[in-house]
Amino acid sequence: xxxxxxxxxxxxxxxxxxxxxxxxxxxxxxxxxxxxSRYVPxxxxxxxxxxxGIVPVIRDGDATVxxxxxxxxxLERTRPDGPSLFGGPGGEAMARFVEAWCQTQIHAIxxxxxxMDVHDALAPDDQAFFRNSREARFGMPLEETRERGLxxxxxxxxxxxxxxxxxxxxxxxxxxxxxxxxxxLFGAFxxxxxxxREPLLGHDDPVLDWFETCLDLHGGIGRAVPxxx
Amino acid sequence: xxxxxxxxxxxxxxxxxxxxxxxxxxxxxxxxxxxxSRYVPxxxxxxxxxxxGIVPVIRDGDATVxxxxxxxxxLERTRPDGPSLFGGPGGEAMARFVEAWCQTQIHAIxxxxxxMDVHDALAPDDQAFFRNSREARFGMPLEETRERGLxxxxxxxxxxxxxxxxxxxxxxxxxxxxxxxxxxLFGAFxxxxxxxREPLLGHDDPVLDWFETCLDLHGGIGRAVPxxx
Numbered sequence: 001x002x003x004x005x006x007x008x009x010x011x012x013x014x015x016x017x018x019x020x021x022x023x024x025x026x027x028x029x030x031x032x033x034x035x036x037s038r039y040v041p042x043x044x045x046x047x048x049x050x051x052x053g054i055v056p057v058i059r060d061g062d063a064t065v066x067x068x069x070x071x072x073x074x075l076e077r078t079r080p081d082g083p084s085l086f087g088g089p090g091g092e093a094m095a096r097f098v099e100a101w102c103q104t105q106i107h108a109i110x111x112x113x114x115x116m117d118v119h120d121a122l123a124p125d126d127q128a129f130f131r132n133s134r135e136a137r138f139g140m141p142l143e144e145t146r147e148r149g150l151x152x153x154x155x156x157x158x159x160x161x162x163x164x165x166x167x168x169x170x171x172x173x174x175x176x177x178x179x180x181x182x183x184x185l186f187g188a189f190x191x192x193x194x195x196x197r198e199p200l201l202g203h204d205d206p207v208l209d210w211f212e213t214c215l216d217l218h219g220g221i222g223r224a225v226p227x228x229x
Numbered sequence: 230x231x232x233x234x235x236x237x238x239x240x241x242x243x244x245x246x247x248x249x250x251x252x253x254x255x256x257x258x259x260x261x262x263x264x265x266s267r268y269v270p271x272x273x274x275x276x277x278x279x280x281x282g283i284v285p286v287i288r289d290g291d292a293t294v295x296x297x298x299x300x301x302x303x304l305e306r307t308r309p310d311g312p313s314l315f316g317g318p319g320g321e322a323m324a325r326f327v328e329a330w331c332q333t334q335i336h337a338i339x340x341x342x343x344x345m346d347v348h349d350a351l352a353p354d355d356q357a358f359f360r361n362s363r364e365a366r367f368g369m370p371l372e373e374t375r376e377r378g379l380x381x382x383x384x385x386x387x388x389x390x391x392x393x394x395x396x397x398x399x400x401x402x403x404x405x406x407x408x409x410x411x412x413x414l415f416g417a418f419x420x421x422x423x424x425x426r427e428p429l430l431g432h433d434d435p436v437l438d439w440f441e442t443c444l445d446l447h448g449g450i451g452r453a454v455p456x457x458x
Contacts, residue, residue: 090313090320093404097327100394165329175322 112149341378
């Protein structure tokens with residue numbers, strides 16, 4: 001039975017933007033697996049079958065797995081013969097460090113700077129839910145969170161120095177070819193690419209070259225959704 | 230024939246402080262190998278047998294290898310049966326990301342904040358060399374570099390957020406047990422521990438717990454050199 005992937009969408013289900021869902025799309029493609037996407041707006045997430053209240057979720061036969069990293073581990077363990085997502089136990093452990101770095105250093109900025117873009121991409125019911133939940137989380141109006149995020153965008157350049165230094169040794173975080181650790185960072189930039197109008201990366205930034213290469217992976221599945229106009 | 234490790238020292242050869250040399254000490258101990266340390270002050274580095282002009286250097290039979298990461302790779306390839314330093318090809322690749330992160334985010338601050346402490350630990354000839362080379366590198370007096378470094382120490386706390394987020398999943402960067410990626414970050418804090426009087430980590434910081442655990446590894450080899458008074 002084909003894997004079912006529950007992906008977050010706004011009012012346009014042709015433009016899924018969740019960074020965590022994109023990590024899973026890339027992981028499924030990396031493993032050469034077939035899947036069907038089920039598009040879910042924010043207010044429908046609690047009704048997804050496992051009731052975990054988060055996306056992404058996959059249903060894989062009898063198993064239901066939520067959380068992008070948990071899904072990648074599930075795919076690695078249940079399909080050990082496909083191309084590895086981690087390159088061994090050390091890569092599995094260090095992908096946690098890459099995830100922790102990406103969440104605290106990169107998502108922390110994009111999540112604020114893009115907050116009105118996400119809001120504006122949602123259907124009305126979801127907009128109300130999103131505004132209430134995010135205003136409670138950040139303790140301020142969405143518009144003010146956005147201003148703070150935009151004022152922090154300038155920090156992003158310095159925070160990407162580790163990626164540039166790494167790219168002087170190898171083309172991917174995973175080495176000579178991409179691993180799940182690359183998809184972790186890819187998810188952040190794909191999110192920004194689909195939802196934000198502000199470009200995050202300079203045209204001569206090696207991180208942009210890496211991202212463009214990732215957009216071409218697996219038949220260009222990432223590029224199939226056009227960038228925000 | 231026992232591996233010879235050329236390690237940087239100041240006037241007191243019982244207090245080797247180079248972060249990169251500590252990475253190699255931990256890697257050699259991790260592999261269960263015997264080695265002899267040869268203590269080298271800054272002005273003697275160009276006379277080390279491979280003439281690379283950097284430390285650490287190891288002589289291992291007919292091979293001479295310099296650069297801590299290259300040495301770890303050499304040990305992994307020539308002693309494949311010992312405990313792995315990388316945990317597979319993914320871990321080897323991602324250790325480069327950890328190194329890049331540590332160099333650009335952590336060393337960049339400690340290297341400036343500790344610059345007078347390093348200077349003061351050196352013999353007179355080495356002090357002159359160190360002052361000239363570092364003043365050329367930073368384009369300002371050592372004392373001013375130190376002031377800038379100290380003013381940046383407050384950033385260190387936020388820059389360690391990825392490590393704290395990772396430690397919520399697992400005890401080491403390498404997963405359930407340490408790998409070379411842990412020794413990369415260990416080297417930075419061991420350098421600071423031996424040379425600086427300012428404590429870098431709060432007493433309730435989970436990163437300090439991780440560091441203390443690393444000091445106990447391999448018979449407590451890291452703890453054998455006392456902290457700066």
